[in-house]
Amino acid sequence: MGREAALALVNNAALLISLTVIYSALYIRFKKEKLLLQKIISGLLLGVIAMAVMVDSWELSPGVVFDTRSVVLGLTGLYFGFIPSIITVIMTSILRILMGGSGATVGVSVIICSATTGLLWRYRRRRALHQMTLVELYLFGIVVHIFMMIGMLFLPADSRNAFFSVAAVPVMLVYPIATALTGWAMSSKEAQLRGEEAVHELSLARKRLAAIVEASPVPIVSLDMGYNVTEWNQAAEKVFGWKRSEVIGRPLPIVPEEDIQTHRDLTEKTRSGDYQRGTLLLRKRKDGSKVVVRLHNATIFNEEGQPEGILGILEDVTRQQEAEQALKESEMRFRELYTNMNTGVAIYKVGNNDEAVFLDMNPAGCRITGVSRDEVVGRRVEEVFPGVIEMGLYDIIIQVFKSGLSQRHPLKKYKDDRIAFWTDNYVYRHGEDEIVVIFEDITQREKTLEELERRVKERTAELETANKELESFAYSVSHDLRAPLRAIKGFAQIISERYAGALPSEAGRYFNHIVGAGENMSILIQDLLDYSRLGRAALKIEAVSLAQTVDKALDTLRSKVKEERGKVTVEGTLHFVEADVTLLNRVLANLIENALTYHPPERPPEINISSRREDGYVYLTIKDNGIGIDRKFYKRIFDIFQRLHSAEDYPGTGIGLAIVRKCVDLMGGEISLESTPGEGSVFSVKLKEALN
Amino acid sequence: MSAVVILLVEDNLMDVELTLDAFAQVGLKNTVTIARTGEEALNYICGKGKFADKKNFPTPDLVLLDLKLPGISGHEVLAELKNDERTRRIPVVVLTSSHEEGDRAVCYDNGVNSYLVKPIDFGEFVKVVRAIGDYWLTLNVGPPETLR
Numbered sequence: 051m052g053r054e055a056a057l058a059l060v061n062n063a064a065l066l067i068s069l070t071v072i073y074s075a076l077y078i079r080f081k082k083e084k085l086l087l088q089k090i091i092s093g094l095l096l097g098v099i100a101m102a103v104m105v106d107s108w109e110l111s112p113g114v115v116f117d118t119r120s121v122v123l124g125l126t127g128l129y130f131g132f133i134p135s136i137i138t139v140i141m142t143s144i145l146r147i148l149m150g151g152s153g154a155t156v157g158v159s160v161i162i163c164s165a166t167t168g169l170l171w172r173y174r175r176r177r178a179l180h181q182m183t184l185v186e187l188y189l190f191g192i193v194v195h196i197f198m199m200i201g202m203l204f205l206p207a208d209s210r211n212a213f214f215s216v217a218a219v220p221v222m223l224v225y226p227i228a229t230a231l232t233g234w235a236m237s238s239k240e241a242q243l244r245g246e247e248a249v250h251e252l253s254l255a256r257k258r259l260a261a262i263v264e265a266s267p268v269p270i271v272s273l274d275m276g277y278n279v280t281e282w283n284q285a286a287e288k289v290f291g292w293k294r295s296e297v298i299g300r301p302l303p304i305v306p307e308e309d310i311q312t313h314r315d316l317t318e319k320t321r322s323g324d325y326q327r328g329t330l331l332l333r334k335r336k337d338g339s340k341v342v343v344r345l346h347n348a349t350i351f352n353e354e355g356q357p358e359g360i361l362g363i364l365e366d367v368t369r370q371q372e373a374e375q376a377l378k379e380s381e382m383r384f385r386e387l388y389t390n391m392n393t394g395v396a397i398y399k400v401g402n403n404d405e406a407v408f409l410d411m412n413p414a415g416c417r418i419t420g421v422s423r424d425e426v427v428g429r430r431v432e433e434v435f436p437g438v439i440e441m442g443l444y445d446i447i448i449q450v451f452k453s454g455l456s457q458r459h460p461l462k463k464y465k466d467d468r469i470a471f472w473t474d475n476y477v478y479r480h481g482e483d484e485i486v487v488i489f490e491d492i493t494q495r496e497k498t499l500e501e502l503e504r505r506v507k508e509r510t511a512e513l514e515t516a517n518k519e520l521e522s523f524a525y526s527v528s529h530d531l532r533a534p535l536r537a538i539k540g541f542a543q544i545i546s547e548r549y550a551g552a553l554p555s556e557a558g559r560y561f562n563h564i565v566g567a568g569e570n571m572s573i574l575i576q577d578l579l580d581y582s583r584l585g586r587a588a589l590k591i592e593a594v595s596l597a598q599t600v601d602k603a604l605d606t607l608r609s610k611v612k613e614e615r616g617k618v619t620v621e622g623t624l625h626f627v628e629a630d631v632t633l634l635n636r637v638l639a640n641l642i643e644n645a646l647t648y649h650p651p652e653r654p655p656e657i658n659i660s661s662r663r664e665d666g667y668v669y670l671t672i673k674d675n676g677i678g679i680d681r682k683f684y685k686r687i688f689d690i691f692q693r694l695h696s697a698e699d700y701p702g703t704g705i706g707l708a709i710v711r712k713c714v715d716l717m718g719g720e721i722s723l724e725s726t727p728g729e730g731s732v733f734s735v736k737l738k739e740a741l742n
Numbered sequence: 743m744s745a746v747v748i749l750l751v752e753d754n755l756m757d758v759e760l761t762l763d764a765f766a767q768v769g770l771k772n773t774v775t776i777a778r779t780g781e782e783a784l785n786y787i788c789g790k791g792k793f794a795d796k797k798n799f800p801t802p803d804l805v806l807l808d809l810k811l812p813g814i815s816g817h818e819v820l821a822e823l824k825n826d827e828r829t830r831r832i833p834v835v836v837l838t839s840s841h842e843e844g845d846r847a848v849c850y851d852n853g854v855n856s857y858l859v860k861p862i863d864f865g866e867f868v869k870v871v872r873a874i875g876d877y878w879l880t881l882n883v884g885p886p887e888t889l890r
Contacts, residue, residue, distance in 0.1 A: 529839070536760065536862045537760065540863075543864040543865065569863075
């Protein structure tokens with residue numbers, strides 16, 4: 051061939067190598083989606099190489115130029131894609147045209163054809179270029195140059211002949227090989243770089259995974275085929291206590307002694323594909339304490355698809371477990387309570403149209419109402435217990451449902467054809483539409499109460515009768531005592547008067563004592579008669595004027611008032627009260643008389659009478675400036691025959707206040723006393739106000 | 743008419759003695775016959791049994807009647823006397839220790855002529871007896887001759 055030809059060949063080879071370099075430098079390092087700029091730059095560079103190839107051609111014979119542009123363009127189309135190919139095609143076409151000559155058209159068409167073939171092959175191959183084999187590339191080379199041959203047929207005759215006689219065979223021998231070799235170099239490079247990238251990706255992925263595992267709040271552990279720990283993340287350290295260094299390469303320390311075999315079996319199961327999804331296991335910590343974990347695991351496979359270990363995620367659910375356990379226990383507790391309690395609980399669901407349907411009833415409730423749970427669940431309340439409507443409970447249920455406010459009804463009677471009982475009900479709403487009725491059977495209690503009331507009534511009646519009998523007795527006794535008293539006094543009087551002269555003075559004196567005692571007895575009997583007479587006469591309660599009563603009393607006591615030099619004042623207006631005239635007269639007469647009697651001899655009595663109204667009652671007060679009464683006698687002085695002074699100091703039998711109290715009691719009022727010994731007393735009588 | 747006959751119907755002997763003493767005090771010289779029971783009183787007034795002898799047991803011109811008697815009560819005696827037309831006109835003065843409304847009501851319903859309460863005090867009692875003497879034996883004009 052000659053030195054020129056050899057040189058051109060070498061140059062071409064070099065340029066073809068540079069193709070490889072450009073490819074690996076610019077193209078395959080970057081991401082899959084190449085930037086437009088990348089493509090343009092690659093295109094330009096390739097264009098330059100193609101043009102360099104064309105310039106560096108060798109002339110086989112006049113007008114017959116050879117270069118490896120077909121290889122370059124074909125490979126450009128195949129490996130670089132559309133945009134770089136277009137650019138390269140344009141650049142080389144322009145150059146070819148500028149170079150001129152008769153084979154220009156053919157030259158350009160060869161350019162275009164090669165590139166096109168490359169592109170078509172590329173898209174058919176769908177970019178798995180790194181997998182292209184040498185053979186395929188050779189085939190590709192053949193195809194490109196066949197098209198080239200076809201193109202050559204259109205050369206002007208003499209060029210054509212020259213070409214086919216001289217060049218065709220070498221071209222068809224060498225060019226496809228060049229194509230294959232260059233392509234193969236590019237593919238290998240790509241494969242290599244892909245491999246590198248894959249390794250890099252893998253490394254990144256590994257690092258990412260490791261970071262996730264470390265950051266995970268949940269323990270993640272892997273074991274190898276020998277059940278030894280290969281991975282132990284930070285969470286595992288925290289939850290279980292062992293440090294990474296303590297466990298790597300050793301059997302899983304968290305498995306309790308007695309569970310080691312089950313643990314191994316579990317591991318085997320996992321390896322054979324039966325992954326654990328949320329299995330609860332009891333494990334232990336470094337300090338010995340127990341921990342409940344939820345296990346999720348999977349097998350780790352190696353490149354050949356063989357298991358090389360298992361990965362497990364162990365959620366510490368101890369606290370949850372404890373909580374669940376506590377909840378279960380609590381639920382049990384309340385369920386037992388519900389089942390065993392002695393009080394009935396009925397639960398209803400209230401739906402549309404105010405329909406109340408049984409959801410449940412506890413055993414006590416069933417017992418009280420005499421039905422079984424199965425009989426009632428799902429049925430309407432009024433179906434099972436027709437009496438609820440009349441009882442009012444149905445309305446209450448609806449009310450509580452609508453308002454959400456609980457209600458308590460301590461006494462309700464339930465009655466239907468089958469049963470009757472008294473209940474104490476508490477009704478409340480649970481959630482949106484459940485009504486709970488808690489009811490206690492108080493029939494027994496009610497019966498007892500009724501019985502008690504009856505007994506009390508009986509007892510009271512008995513007491514009243516006894517009282518009446520006693521009064522009767524007091525009356526007849528005092529009545530009957532008068533006759534003998536009359537005899538005692540009478541005869542004693544006769545003797546002391548008639549036979550005064552015949553008797554020694556002592557005898558006379560003694561008979562006077564008898565008369566005196568008889569006199570006292572007479573007064574006592576009279577008082578007793580008065581007192582016991584009070585309850586016997588029928589009571590006539592009417593509106594009575596206090597003012598009039600006071601006037602009457604003062605009239606009666608006129609001489610006494612004068613005698614004691616007393617001063618009685620009425621303050622303000624006195625009101626009207628509901629009272630019996632006779633009894634009220636008695637009360638006032640006695641109280642005023644007392645006030646006139648019990649004063650220090652040197653201090654004339656000053657009596658102040660007033661009344662006030664309060665809450666439908668009238669409080670009448672009689673205030674005096676007398677000797678007063680010590681606090682400890684406040685109650686006693688109202689007792690019958692109770693005296694605080696001797697008869698010589700102040701006359702009286704001790705019946706006055708007893709009568710006052712009895713009269714006040716009979717009229718349904720109250721009497722009270724406040725006093726300061728030495729200064730005076732205030733008697734207060736409370737009676738119902740007369741309203742007209 | 744000679745001395746007015748008074749029938750004192752009283753069970754209690756001491757009361758009887760006091761009454762007679764009071765009569766003496768006052769100077770009433772009337773014949774006072776004592777009947778100790780209601781039955782005896784009625785028999786006497788109606789002249790039953792041994793009292794048929796009206797000469798010795800004359801019909802009283804005034805009956806002083808105590809209410810408290812053994813057997814039939816003073817009320818019954820009063821009722822009997824006032825219901826019988828033969829004895830209706832005889833003035834009956836109830837002389838009792840009872841001040842009771844109930845007793846008074848029954849007596850007046852039965853047509854008693856007067857109701858007096860025996861005081862415990864003897865002095866007072868003498869006054870009452872004097873009053874009886876003054877009024878019933880002196881002032882009051884009795885019924886005409888009754889059917890004896």
